[in-house]
Amino acid sequence: MKQDNNKKMSEKTLDSELVDQAKQGHMAAFEMLVNRYQQRVANVIAKLVKDRSEIEDVAQEVFIKVFRALPRFRGDSSFYTWVYRIAINTAKNHLVAKSRRIQNTQVEYEEAESFSANEAHRNLDTPDAVYARGELEQVMAKAISQLPEDLKTAIILREVDGLSYEEIAAEMACPIGTVRSRIFRARDAIDQALRPLLDKENNSKENVRTI
Amino acid sequence: MSEQSKQNISDLMDGELSRDCSRFLLKRMNHDADFRRSWNHYHLLRSAVQQDSQAPLMLDLGNRVVQRLQQSSASVVQSPKSGHRWLKTITGSAIAASVALLAVMSFNQNNVMSGDVDLGMPEYAKTSKQLINPPNAVTARVEQQPRYTRYPDLTPQVQHYIMDKNTQTAIPIYYRVWHNNQLPVQQTIQYQAGRYTDE
Numbered sequence: 001m002k003q004d005n006n007k008k009m010s011e012k013t014l015d016s017e018l019v020d021q022a023k024q025g026h027m028a029a030f031e032m033l034v035n036r037y038q039q040r041v042a043n044v045i046a047k048l049v050k051d052r053s054e055i056e057d058v059a060q061e062v063f064i065k066v067f068r069a070l071p072r073f074r075g076d077s078s079f080y081t082w083v084y085r086i087a088i089n090t091a092k093n094h095l096v097a098k099s100r101r102i103q104n105t106q107v108e109y110e111e112a113e114s115f116s117a118n119e120a121h122r123n124l125d126t127p128d129a130v131y132a133r134g135e136l137e138q139v140m141a142k143a144i145s146q147l148p149e150d151l152k153t154a155i156i157l158r159e160v161d162g163l164s165y166e167e168i169a170a171e172m173a174c175p176i177g178t179v180r181s182r183i184f185r186a187r188d189a190i191d192q193a194l195r196p197l198l199d200k201e202n203n204s205k206e207n208v209r210t211i
Numbered sequence: 212m213s214e215q216s217k218q219n220i221s222d223l224m225d226g227e228l229s230r231d232c233s234r235f236l237l238k239r240m241n242h243d244a245d246f247r248r249s250w251n252h253y254h255l256l257r258s259a260v261q262q263d264s265q266a267p268l269m270l271d272l273g274n275r276v277v278q279r280l281q282q283s284s285a286s287v288v289q290s291p292k293s294g295h296r297w298l299k300t301i302t303g304s305a306i307a308a309s310v311a312l313l314a315v316m317s318f319n320q321n322n323v324m325s326g327d328v329d330l331g332m333p334e335y336a337k338t339s340k341q342l343i344n345p346p347n348a349v350t351a352r353v354e355q356q357p358r359y360t361r362y363p364d365l366t367p368q369v370q371h372y373i374m375d376k377n378t379q380t381a382i383p384i385y386y387r388v389w390h391n392n393q394l395p396v397q398q399t400i401q402y403q404a405g406r407y408t409d410e
Contacts, residue, residue, distance in 0.1 A: 034273030040259030
C-alpha cells in the first residue's frame with residue numbers, strides 16, 4: 001500500500017511538472033495550471049476587490065504576472081502559495097490604482113460615497129455574460145443536486161474538505177477503488193450536464209471571433 | 212476518449228495516478244484538446260463547489276489568459292525590429308565617428324611627425340597639374356583640386372579655361388616620403404630660393 005503511494009504523482013509534483021512544461025513554452029500546460037487554480041485565486045481577490053466585474057480582470061492580471069515570473073519560481077513553496085502572494089499583491093495594487101483614478105476624476109464627496117456604496121452591488125458584465133454565467137451556475141447547481149448521495153458525499157469530501165482518497169475511503173467505509181470510481185462518476189455526470197451549454201457558448205464565441 | 216482515460220484525468224488532478232501514467236497523460240494532454248476539455252470541466256466542478264459567494268464562477272480563465280499572453284508576445288515580437296533599427300543607427304553613427312576620429316588622428320600624427328625630417332629620404336617632385344605617386348606608396352594619391360587663389364574674382368568657368376590653356380604657372384609641390392613602423396609617411400615641402408623648407 002505504501003509502495004503504491006510512493007509511486008503516485010502527488011498534486012505538488014503534478015504542479016511542478018506543469019510548471020516545468022510551461023517554462024519550456026507549452027502554453028497548454030500553463031492553461032491547465034490556470035484552470036486548476038482559477039477559482040481559488042478569484043476567491044482570494046474577492047476578499048479585497050468588491051466589484052465582481054473587476055475580479056476576473058484582476059485574476060487574468062494575476063496569471064499573466066505568474067507566467068512572466070515563472071522563470072523565477074524555484075519551487076521552494078507550493079505553486080499555489082506562490083500564486084496566492086502574487087494575487088494578494090495584484091489585488092492591492094489594483095485598489096491603489098483605482099483609488100488614484102477616482103481621485104483624479106475629482107468625484108465629489110457625496111458622489112464618491114454613493115459610488116462606493118453601490119460598488120458592492122454593481123455588476124458591469126454584459127447582459128449576455130451575466131445570463132450565460134447565471135445559466136451555467138444554475139445548470140451546475142441542478143446537476144450537483146441530482147447526483148446520487150454517495151457520489152455527492154465523495155465529491156464534497158474531496159473538493160471542499162480536501163481529503164485524500166484514502167481518507168475518504170475511511171470516512172465512507174468503502175474501498176479506495178470505490179472512492180476513485182465515485183469521484184470520477186460525479187465529475188463525469190457534471191461534465192455531461194455542462195457540455196451542451198459550454199459547447200453552445202464556445203460556438204457563439206467562435207462566431208463572434210469570425211465576425 | 213475512453214472511460215479509462217477520463218478516469219485517469221480525474222485521478223491525475225487529485226494526485227492519485229501513478230507517476231508513469233501521469234507523465235504519459237500530461238504529454239498527451241499537451242496535444243489533445245479533448246483531454247484538456249475534460250480537465251477543464253472537472254476543474255469547473257471543483258470551482259463551483261469551492262466558489263465564494265462574493266466571487267464569480269471562473270470559467271476557462273486559462274484560455275483567455277493564454278490568448279492575452281499570445282497577443283502581448285506578438286506585439287513584443289514586433290518591437291525588436293524597431294529596437295534593431297535603433298541599434299543599427301547607433302552602430303552606423305559609431306562607425307562613422309570612429310572613421311572620422313581615425314582620420315583626424317592620422318592627420319595630426321603627420322603634422323607631429325613633420326618635426327623630425329630625414330633629409331636623406333628620397334623626394335619626389337610633383338606639380339599641381341600632375342601628381343606622381345611615389346614608387347613605394349601603399350595607397351595611390353589622387354590629383355589635388357586646383358586652388359584659384361591667384362584669380363579669386365574670376366568665375367570657375369574662366370579659371371577652368373585658364374587651366375585648360377595651361378596659362379597658369381605650374382607651382383611645383385615636393386613630397387618627402389619615409390617609413391615609420393613600415394608605414395609610409397609623406398610630408399609636403401616647398402622649394403624656396405634653392406633650399407627645401409617644411410610647409
